Each structure stands twice: as structure tokens, then as C-alpha cells.
Amino acid sequence: MTNPQKLIDKLRKPPAAHNWVKHILPRRDDTATKLAKFALYPPRTSLIATTAICTQVVVDGISLEQALKCVDGIKDPASRLRARWITKAFYAYAREKGLSGLQVFRDMVEFFPVSAGVRVPVKPTFVLNEGGKLVPYFLICWTKMDLSPHQKSLLSTLITEAILTLEEFEGSDAVVICTPVAPQCKKERTILTWRTSDYPPLDEDEMERVFDRYSNALDDAERIIIESLG
Numbered sequence: 001m002t003n004p005q006k007l008i009d010k011l012r013k014p015p016a017a018h019n020w021v022k023h024i025l026p027r028r029d030d031t032a033t034k035l036a037k038f039a040l041y042p043p044r045t046s047l048i049a050t051t052a053i054c055t056q057v058v059v060d061g062i063s064l065e066q067a068l069k070c071v072d073g074i075k076d077p078a079s080r081l082r083a084r085w086i087t088k089a090f091y092a093y094a095r096e097k098g099l100s101g102l103q104v105f106r107d108m109v110e111f112f113p114v115s116a117g118v119r120v121p122v123k124p125t126f127v128l129n130e131g132g133k134l135v136p137y138f139l140i141c142w143t144k145m146d147l148s149p150h151q152k153s154l155l156s157t158l159i160t161e162a163i164l165t166l167e168e169f170e171g172s173d174a175v176v177i178c179t180p181v182a183p184q185c186k187k188e189r190t191i192l193t194w195r196t197s198d199y200p201p202l203d204e205d206e207m208e209r210v211f212d213r214y215s216n217a218l219d220d221a222e223r224i225i226i227e228s229l230g
Contacts, residue, residue, distance in 0.1 A: 007039040008039075010039055011035060011038075011039050011221060011222065012117060012218075014119070014121070016123055017112070017120050017123070017138075017155060017158045017159065018176075020120045021151050021154050021155045021158070022034075023038055024210060024214060028216050029220070031213060031217035031221075032216075032217040032218075032220035032224060033224070035218060036224035039221070039225055040225060040228060045078050045079040045082065046079060047079070047083075047086075047141045049074050049083060050071075050074075050079070050083040050086050050141055051125050053070045053087055054067075054090045054125070054139055055126045055139075056070065057090065057094050057099075058094055058099045058101070058126055058128070058137075059101065059103040059126055059128075064088070064091045067087050067091055068084065071084050082141075082143075085187050085188055085189045086179045086189050089179050089189035089190060089191055090139070090189075090191070092191075093177070093191040099137075101128040101129060102128075103128075104128065104129055104134055105127045105168075108127060108136075108163075109121050110123075110162040110163055110166075111162065112158045114210075114211055114214055115211060115218060116215070118218070120158060122159055122163060124136035124137055125137050125138055133169075133172045135175060136163055136169070136172070137176075138159070138175070138177065139177050139179070140176065140178045140179070141178075141179050142180060143180060144180050144181065145178040145180040145192055149199060150202075152198075152199040153201065153202050156196040156198075156200065157207060159174045159196050164196065173195045173196055173197050174196040175195055176194050176195070176196070177191065177193050178192040178193065179191060179192075180192060
């Protein structure tokens with residue numbers, strides 16, 4: 001039987017900012033249920049290898065053929081199939097937009113405190129120097145992009161406060177790139193993008209309400225986990 005404490009400890013070490021934001025809903029009970037399900041039934045596939053390949057497309061300038069060879073090296077069949085469609089869509093977008101350049105601040109990660117002892121990692125997929133400005137890019141490879149406007153503003157807040165307030169990023173904007181399944185398709189991916197400035201950060205009072213709701217929901221989620229595992 002799974003140790004409840006291990007799952008509770010996992011909850012107190014949140015995933016990357018966009019995944020954390022996905023679990024923050026308008027109601028405390030819905031947020032608690034979402035958090036508990038995330039701990040009890042974690043994703044079965046990983047997108048880490050996929051985002052690494054997309055980063056190579058931008059910072060190493062590899063061809064589509066080379067990128068797909070990297071995809072073929074992913075062991076899990078489901079992750080490999082998903083990576084193939086994401087890589088094709090991202091490659092076309094990156095070439096169309098001229099995304100290329102040396103990686104700046106490789107493996108950069110900053111942390112945003114959201115509750116007592118809980119910090120959300122804010123980690124760009126890659127950072128480029130564009131015309132003298134450092135621009136962080138965040139690649140989200142979900143099959144569906146269903147963040148609400150409020151959740152997008154919450155994500156903008158985390159990115160702005162954790163990264164864009166740093167001296168090196170003064171005057172910069174962050175770019176979020178999403179690769180949801182294309183309409184009327186089962187596998188083919190499309191590209192959706194926005195900048196953090198498109199969804200202004202939440203003000204102090206709004207963030208305080210988010211933090212209070214999250215903190216209470218976290219306690220509720222821990223009780224749900226304990227009850228579920230007996």
C-alpha cells in the first residue's frame with residue numbers, strides 16, 4: 001500500500017509553475033480534489049525528453065530529421081508518439097518565427113513561495129538573448145490548453161515576480177508556447193502562444209486570496225489522501 005506521507009510530501013513539493021497553476025481553481029473544494037487526484041493518480045507519461053528535444057531545435061539548430069531521431073530514442077511508446085507530433089509542430093513554429101540563439105542561463109530555475117514551506121519552481125524551457133533583451137520561453141505540451149484567463153494571469157504573476165523582476169530581465173517579457181491537439185484531430189498538434197503582458201499579474205489582494213485558498217485546499221487534500229489510502 002502506498003505510504004500517505006510520501007504523497008503528502010510530494011504535494012508540498014509542487015511541480016513546475018504551469019502544472020501548479022492548473023490545479024488552482026476558483027473553489028477551495030475543487031482545488032483540494034484536484035490536488036489530491038494529482039498525488040494519488042500522477043501522470044503516466046513524461047514530457048521532459050520532449051521539451052529537451054524542442055530546446056535543441058532552438059539552441060543547437062538541429063534539423064527536423066535529427067529531432068525525430070532523438071524522438072525515436074524515447075523508450076516509452078506513448079511518450080514517443082506524443083513527442084513526435086509535438087516536435088513536428090514546434091519545429092515548424094520555431095523556423096517560422098526564427099527562434100534560434102545560444103541558451104542563456106541554462107537550467108535556470110527560481111522559486112515562488114505560495115504557502116508555509118511550499119515553493120513553486122518557475123523554470124523556463126529556454127532563455128534567448130533577443131536584441132539585447134533576455135527572453136524566457138515556457139513550453140507547455142499538454143494535449144489541451146484549458147487554463148482560464150485567471151489562471152493565465154496567475155502564471156504571469158509567478159513568472160513576473162520570480163524572473164522578470166530580476167535585474168538581468170529588466171524590460172523583458174516572457175513567452176508561453178503551447179502545443180495542444182489541433183481541432184478536429186486526434187494526434188496532430190497546433191501552436192498557441194501568449195506573452196505574460198497579455199495577462200497582467202494579479203494584484204496583492206488577489207494573490208493573497210489565491211494563497212489562502214491554496215493553503216486551505218492543501219490541508220483538505222492531505223485529509224483526502226489519508227482517507228483514500230486508509
